[in-house]
Amino acid sequence: MTSPTPADTLTPGKVTLLSAGPGDLDLLTLKAVKALAAADVLLLDDLANPEIVSLAPQARVIRVGKRGGCRSTPQAFIERLMRRYALKGLHVVRVKGGEALLFGRAGEEIAVLRDAGIAVDIVNGISSGFAAAASLGMSLTHRRHCHGVSFVTAHTEDHGEPDWAALAATRTTLAIYMGMRRIERIASALLAHLPAATPAALVQWAGGVDERRLLTRLDRLAADAMSAGFGSPAVILVGDAVGESARQRDATSHARTTAAIAYAA
Structure with a gap:
């Protein structure tokens, strides 16, 4: 696995907020599988099945776990990572357990990315x-x-x-x-x-x-x-x-x- 390198163009990449469902990889949508295959950077949530990385063979994997009552990656840091890599022209896939639009802080992330001029795709999943x-x-x-x-x-x-x-x-x-x-x-x-x-x-x-x-x-x-x-x-x-x-x-x-x-x- 190779680390992503800056794109030759200043054109921003994009971020996909990907809903990984409850854990069974068989429940991923085809759209999710395609997005994972195209990912340059994978920001992986703790509640997602860790085996999902096998569907993103070319991506750099960064674990950004967030669990109640446990040591968690700060939300602001996750948002900075998404913005940083996307502004380098890379396709960032933010993998969230369950459904990203339900208690996944997607609204905050969408606002941050759009304010930075970064395109956001949303892939639904099973909550x-x-x-x-x-x-x-x-x-x-x-x-x-x-x-x-x-x-x-x-x-x-x-x-x-x-x-x-x-x-x-x-x-x-x-x-x-x-x-x-x-x-x-x-x-x-x-x-x-x-x-x-x-x-x-x-x-x-x-x-x-x-x-x-x-x-x-x-x-x-x-x-x-x-x-x-x-x-x-x-x-x-x-x-x-x-x-x-x-x-x-x-x-x-x-x-x-x-x-x-x-x-x-």
Whole structure:
């Protein structure tokens, strides 16, 4: 692998904000694969599958991990790297886990790059909220249970919290990101507005080889999560639509038991 060299022209290159999905490389879009193959510089997020670098054979790889509660690469430094290499005429691919436009600080990066006169491409991917629902075999929306889904981060820029009362009142499926460190507070806040038996679920490393799943109810969510040793990164799902996964699981288990009894007889 060779390091990128400055282009012979002063014409700026471009930056691609690439959504790498929840971890399974099979879930990358064809557009993502083409962008990776054309990359000169790869800025790799911690939550992306590290094997993604094999799809960018000519790129210089720079790891710019950002993880809650861990030592992270400062956002301003990442933005300077993108700007620096793009202004040399290079194609910079900023690889983000999940979907770049959802809690990925894409808005800030787009503004910085456009202010510098750098073209920005955006490649969409599968967010971990969708991957979590798929792994549970449930739909995020359901005509009998809810007519929408709310994607929300568990903390605001000033380290405050969302308006849980307002979110509970929407009666949508809540897909809560970056909430494991506050799971007790989240559950307690939602319990003030939702029934204790409201279905809830946790999916850690959704879509990856280390994926773990937990189906429970809101009043047991925090205790069950801690008892089972769940941690970040994980998506918390809350709402009646989540109950469909538990019902389907129970129905499958009942069918298998019935079949076993019939066979034994």
